[in-house]
Amino acid sequence: MTESPKPDFEGLRARHPEVFDRPLSARLATPTMMIAAFSVFVFGLIDLEFSPSRFFSGLHQLGWIALMMIPPDPGSSLPVYLVALGETLSIALLGTTLAAVFALPVSLLAARNIVPSSIFRFPVRRFLDSIRGVDTLIWALVWINVVGLGPFAGVLAIAVADFGAFGKLFSEAIEAADRKQVEGIRASGGNALHEIRFGLMPQVLPVIAGQVLYFIESNTRSATIIGIVGAGGIGLQLAEQIRVLEWQKVSFLILMILVAVAAIDWISSKLRFAIIGRRAVV
Amino acid sequence: MLVVEGLTCRFGTKAAVDDASFSISPGGFVGVIGRSGAGKSTLLRMINRLAEPSEGRILFDGLDVTALRGKQLRQWRARSAMIFQQFNLVGRLDVLTNVLMGRLAEIPSWRSLTQLWPDEEKALAMSALEQFDMASLAAQRADQLSGGQQQRVAIARALVQEPDIILADEPIASLDPRNTRIVMDALLRINKHFGITVICNLHSLDLARTYCDRLIGMASGRVVFDGAPAMLTDHIARELYDLEANEVMGTAPTHASADSTIPAFGTAAAA
Ligand SMILES: Nc1ncnc2c1ncn2[C@@H]1O[C@H](COP(=O)(O)OP(=O)(O)OP(=O)(O)O)[C@@H](O)[C@H]1O
Ligand SMILES: [Mg+2]
Numbered sequence: 001m002t003e004s005p006k007p008d009f010e011g012l013r014a015r016h017p018e019v020f021d022r023p024l025s026a027r028l029a030t031p032t033m034m035i036a037a038f039s040v041f042v043f044g045l046i047d048l049e050f051s052p053s054r055f056f057s058g059l060h061q062l063g064w065i066a067l068m069m070i071p072p073d074p075g076s077s078l079p080v081y082l083v084a085l086g087e088t089l090s091i092a093l094l095g096t097t098l099a100a101v102f103a104l105p106v107s108l109l110a111a112r113n114i115v116p117s118s119i120f121r122f123p124v125r126r127f128l129d130s131i132r133g134v135d136t137l138i139w140a141l142v143w144i145n146v147v148g149l150g151p152f153a154g155v156l157a158i159a160v161a162d163f164g165a166f167g168k169l170f171s172e173a174i175e176a177a178d179r180k181q182v183e184g185i186r187a188s189g190g191n192a193l194h195e196i197r198f199g200l201m202p203q204v205l206p207v208i209a210g211q212v213l214y215f216i217e218s219n220t221r222s223a224t225i226i227g228i229v230g231a232g233g234i235g236l237q238l239a240e241q242i243r244v245l246e247w248q249k250v251s252f253l254i255l256m257i258l259v260a261v262a263a264i265d266w267i268s269s270k271l272r273f274a275i276i277g278r279r280a281v282v
Numbered sequence: 283m284l285v286v287e288g289l290t291c292r293f294g295t296k297a298a299v300d301d302a303s304f305s306i307s308p309g310g311f312v313g314v315i316g317r318s319g320a321g322k323s324t325l326l327r328m329i330n331r332l333a334e335p336s337e338g339r340i341l342f343d344g345l346d347v348t349a350l351r352g353k354q355l356r357q358w359r360a361r362s363a364m365i366f367q368q369f370n371l372v373g374r375l376d377v378l379t380n381v382l383m384g385r386l387a388e389i390p391s392w393r394s395l396t397q398l399w400p401d402e403e404k405a406l407a408m409s410a411l412e413q414f415d416m417a418s419l420a421a422q423r424a425d426q427l428s429g430g431q432q433q434r435v436a437i438a439r440a441l442v443q444e445p446d447i448i449l450a451d452e453p454i455a456s457l458d459p460r461n462t463r464i465v466m467d468a469l470l471r472i473n474k475h476f477g478i479t480v481i482c483n484l485h486s487l488d489l490a491r492t493y494c495d496r497l498i499g500m501a502s503g504r505v506v507f508d509g510a511p512a513m514l515t516d517h518i519a520r521e522l523y524d525l526e527a528n529e530v531m532g533t534a535p536t537h538a539s540a541d542s543t544i545p546a547f548g549t550a551a552a553a
Contacts, residue, residue, distance in 0.1 A: 184370030184436075187330055188443060189360030189387030191353075197395050198383060202374035 095158025132164030373425030430461030
């Protein structure tokens, strides 16, 4: 490596004063931000009563629970647990699918390249935002009160919560689509439906399918959680066994969930790869 | 017969096309030339009605194209097929479906939306592909083709529209010399063989002189030349493109001599 020639320090300094003589405020900005962030962190620890002593004294309790969990053992309840796991997976699958099916048409209305007028687009966006602002767990509590305990409430909770999320994600995918391809359809004499069907959908569907698969994956976990508050599935069993301190059953249930999530993970990554692959889409 | 009368298109206060008037008789191969930003694309896009004219009229065989709406507008778009510099194919659809897009105005929507294409339509598309040696690639995804191949698919799509005019907006600007010849020859063949009028935006004067039987020169949105290629003297050509140097330097596009721009380049480089 050859040594580069020494820069003309004085000359550079004279020609680009804005680089070398930055105002005090600009130079202090970064350190100030770091100090502020650290202060917020410390305040948070104090405010939330973060207590190392309580943590370490409780730690032996955790170790004790862990010991009680070994070996994982379903007892005689394995068939019940399998049914419950199937229920949780169905809640995730059905809820996510419903959400996607309803979100797709609405997301078109929220996309700038489909509805250019912000007067019409704005209310749709706000509507999706407010649905999305409420967590799946809250929706579960709401639907349990409306349709009663059980998996149906779980499906509705996931469907509604993710309807908002999908609406936003899909409309962003639609807005990111290449305008030229749509224009090619329009220039050939296609109508608005043709433009969406042939110009947009081939570009957008692989993105959407990837997002739906990812949501099915993460909703397998959500479906477990909302099961705990009474929306059916394996979460209900888990909450029950924790309540009666059956730790071996608890650990078995946790293992079942882990395996199920890993399996869904694996399947969806395979599917995602197939979808974004090189085949022509319809 | 395509008649353009006082056609103007404004974006904000800027007129991209300014009071353009000309008429083109059937079967012509017309080149539109001019520097970048002269308004060539906007002119073609207005004829296909992808861009809305602010003023003026477009008439085709007495039909007022500027007044069309709805289904009639879509039928006009099919009759005035557009070919784009970036091909504007749907990348994830296969070649055959892309060509069938040219038939959308003719096929009932329930068939096209469900992709239940009638066999006659598929045959039409395949025969168009065969003409450009592309039939063997019918099942390929469009975005897996080379630029030259994609443009040939786009020309096949235009051809199955059974158009009266083909509007080609710099169809060869992203192609290498060999594909440039293939694509220009394809356009020429359509023009001579089917008698379809071709209006083609071109950057290269050489190509314009070789392929076109009439040239329309544009500068700052106005039509400043209209005649046979032989009439386009070097002097006029230089004037058409000299304006570019002025625009680059940010001065008004007046007929300043080339001398005054060269020192400007010099000072820009030294600064
Ligand atoms: N959609 C638009 N919105 C605003 N201005 C536009 C739009 N389309 C074109 N223009 C402007 O109109 C003028 C003419 O553009 P046009 O694309 O027709 O030029 P062109 O002759 O095709 O140039 P090129 O050779 O670079 O393609 C340009 O100054 C451009 O900035
Ligand atoms: Mg252009």
